[in-house]
Amino acid sequence: MRFGSVPVVEAQGTILAHSIDPGGASSLDFSKGVLLSADHVAALVGRGVAEVTVARLDPGDLHEDAAAARIADALCGSGLVASGAATGRVNLRASAAGIVEVDPDAINTINRINPAITVATVAEWARLNARGLAVTVKIIPFAAPEVDVARACAAGHGAVHLRGPTLGHASLIETRTGEADPPEKGRQSVKGRLDRLSVALGERVIVPHRIAEIAFALTHAPGELLLILTGSATSDTLDIAPQAVRAAGGEVLHYGMPVDPGNLLVLGRIGTRPVIGLPGCARSPALNGADWVMERVICGVPLNRIDIPGMGVGGLLKEIPSRPRPREG
Known part of the structure; x- marks a missing residue:
């Protein structure tokens, strides 16, 4: 491609490089990128324009x-x-x-x-x-x-x-550490995430924060995707939620992630059904590491292709107001 100024009389068949105002009323288009015709050239000559900057295509x-x-x-x-x-x-x-x-x-x-x-x-x-x-x-x-x-x-x-989504229905198991049920906010935040990919959320299930009760709920949950939101943070791969996955006949594939907020995530499966133990920050609608894992699971990325350790670059996300221990201070 050749680029530069040419006499207007030689500009027919070239591409106008810069928009120009030829002056006066005209139905012709003189905007950048237009292919100059004989009418364009005549109009410019008639208005005293001597040169224009154009691009000329070469063979090839x-x-x-x-x-x-x-x-x-x-x-x-x-x-x-x-x-x-x-x-x-x-x-x-x-x-x-x-x-x-x-x-x-x-x-x-x-x-x-x-x-x-x-x-x-x-x-x-x-x-x-x-x-x-x-x-x-x-x-x-x-x-x-x-x-x-x-x-x-x-x-x-x-x-x-x-x-696109390959799963259409999810079950969320929430746990309580005392007598009171957890606030509805956490469930609504999870539902909002599922709604974005048209995944239905089943009936609310709340159980005591114990291995046997969580395992029972997992075994009997109808969802294609199983989610756990615990009343107490998961602190180790042998903590309550991961052990409940194992007790339900499943396996834990990964614990922890280099995304903040979202560190305390558990990824596993029970049979063919994926299980995600959500970090506490999933109670907030703000972006966190659980979003990245949930979205890939819902959209059919095989669990062994979800590279959680590779999420660290770009994994330092915005602080959320509900964080128990802020980064600063």
């Missing part, structure tokens, strides 16, 4: 819109819908609520092919509502070499998908 170049559309089409996996190309940009949006699965190596490869070609995505595993923006493909200049566009398409084929 693709117009910005065509290049962006090709790359977006290659990237677009299941659950995503592409917008029409405009000003060298195509967006990929979620067709429904879900989480975004991204191949970071593929995206990084594309972005290193040619500075003219850029792809930006939301963070890997980000949750989106329907129509949420997942990816934007932007060609920076007015064209990109077709050979580089082809390389980008090959590197990025199917690199971004939307995982």
Whole structure:
């Protein structure tokens, strides 16, 4: 692609690089990116404009819109819908609520092919509502070499998908350490999280904070996803909630996570059903580590692919007001 000033009389068939006001009334479009026609040239000449800054495509170049559309089409996996190309940009949006699965190596490869070609995505595993923006493909200049566009398409084929919910019903077991039932706030916060992915929450279940009672409740809970919100924090993999999972015939896959708030999370399974022992911060609607794990479990990410130890970078989240021991002080 060649870029620079040319005499107006030589500008037909080039791409206008900067919007201009030709003066006077005109039905012609003189905005940035317009392909200049003979009528454009005549109008500019008639108004005394001598030169314009333009882009001229060389053989082997693709117009910005065509290049962006090709790359977006290659990237677009299941659950995503592409917008029409405009000003060298195509967006990929979620067709429904879900989480975004991204191949970071593929995206990084594309972005290193040619500075003219850029792809930006939301963070890997980000949750989106329907129509949420997942990816934007932007060609920076007015064209990109077709050979580089082809390389980008090959590197990025199917690199971004939307995982929708695969579970539709959850059971929450709450525990009490005394005679009083826990406040409703915790259950409502959990329900709000499930609602975002259209997961129904079963009837309220409250049991004493003891292994046998929790195990019994887990065994008889109808949900495809089993959640535990304890009245006393889980302090060890041999504490009450993890031991209840084992007593119910299940296994504990992981305890603790490098996300704050959210450290005291338990991940396990009973048969084919995933179990999440929620940290106390799940009583707040604020983002915490449990959100990341719940969303991936609900959207069908295999439990052995949920890399909890790998969540530390970016895992220092906003402080919540209800935190028993604030970080500061």
